[in-house]
Amino acid sequence: MTSTSPAATPVDAMLAAARTMDERALRAQLRDEARALGVNAAITDVVLPFLNALGQAWERGDCSVASEHFASQVTRSWLTGAAVGDPDASSTAMDPVVLACPPGERHDLGLLCFHVLLVRSGVPSRFLGSDTPLPGLANVCRAIGASGVVVAATRRRVFEAHGSALQVLARQYPLAIGGAGADADIAENVGATFLPADMRRSLAHVVRWHRGEAGGITVSA
Ligand code: B12
Known part of the structure; x- marks a missing residue:
């Protein structure tokens, strides 16, 4: 696989967006997963695996502290919105x-x-x-x-x-x-x-x- 290959999974795509601090791509992925799976399944099946993968990438040195902070903040913002999405x-x-x-x-x-x-x-x-x-x-x-x-x-x-x-x-x-x-x-x-x-x-x-x-x-x- 070359570096220009499309990301294999949603988590891979989100990690790629985290590394390049591409907020639009990260938010689009979160939005699309929630639409496709529903918010709760998006959290259990995509968001939590993404946060774990992000933490592991940071531990391995595959992702900078800045990228980890950026992705955590974008995810936090999305989660906060999701909590009030359906009062x-x-x-x-x-x-x-x-x-x-x-x-x-x-x-x-x-x-x-x-x-x-x-x-x-x-x-x-x-x-x-x-x-x-x-x-x-x-x-x-x-x-x-x-x-x-x-x-x-x-x-x-x-x-x-x-x-x-x-x-x-x-x-x-x-x-x-x-x-x-x-x-x-x-x-x-x-x-x-x-x-x-x-x-x-x-x-x-x-x-x-x-x-x-x-x-x-x-x-x-
Ligand atoms: C992001 C992060 C931070 C961020 C936290 C941002 C935030 N607001 O949450 C910041 C930068 C603040 C931070 C600070 C520190 N961190 Co930190 N951090 C991480 C990191 C990279 C990811 C953690 C994370 O959010 N993961 C995503 C969550 C969802 O996954 P999880 O925690 O594994 O949770 C799983 C389950 O436990 C469950 N779960 C989690 N919560 C809940 C709640 C309920 C109710 C239920 C049912 C289930 C559940 O869901 C997940 C399932 O997948 C990890 C490394 C890693 N690989 O995990 C280190 C890590 C957790 N941090 C660590 C440390 C040491 C620190 C600091 C002490 C560093 C320092 N010297 O300052 C400080 C502590 C600050 C403090 N006072 O708390 C250590 C902890 C080691 C330990 N067990 O003792 C880790 C493991 C890194 C390491 N290998 O050293 N950190």
Whole structure:
């Protein structure tokens, strides 16, 4: 294959657009995938694989820090628009789920993807993003009548550093943890549900949980 060959997959095309900082091409690919697959399948089947491939390319030195930042920002902007694309899908009459990353955690793109999946599945979600203070979160949940909280982090030690605050939160609200730093052990330690990396499975669980159909500490197989 020569360097002028067309990109083999949507992810390849998006990586090529990231490397050359071609915003129009990257946005067109995101738009076309959403039209072809629907927003949720575009996120699980294209956007998440793209973000993973982008991270790996950055780690290998195949993509500059600037290109990675550019592509992350364009994707963030698209995701933010996708979350408000269909306001009727997320009824304001229902209790929202609150999504946050603990203090010290800036990796929030995975959680933003989960937010869009929830909203597009009819579950109202309030995305607070990175660096959210945990001690005051229960008050926030009370004020907005939240049905539960999802906390995400990329590194296990971020959950460990905030273990006490998470335990307190879990006593007051149904709590789930996800992201690359989450595992079943730490979830059990803080009294939370563990959400696996497979966002389809985790989404199905939180949708059931929100409807009052799921409980317990683990997501069923
Ligand atoms: C982009 C990026 C950043 C961006 C974050 C932008 C943002 N707002 O998200 C910036 C530049 C801010 C950043 C900073 C840092 N980063 Co960084 N970063 C990355 C990178 C390149 C990609 C991460 C990413 O967004 N991936 C896309 C997401 C969607 O994929 P994922 O995290 O693998 O998530 C999967 C699942 O876990 C799941 N998932 C994710 N979230 C959620 C949430 C829920 C609810 C569910 C159910 C599932 C789920 O979905 C994905 C499935 O495909 C990775 C390298 C890599 N290869 O991943 C490093 C990486 C994560 N970063 C790393 C580090 C060390 C840092 C810094 C400490 C660097 C530094 N010295 O300053 C800082 C930390 C800053 C902070 N306080 O948090 C390390 C973490 C190593 C570790 N495990 O300890 C990595 C792995 C790079 C490395 N190999 O060293 N980083």
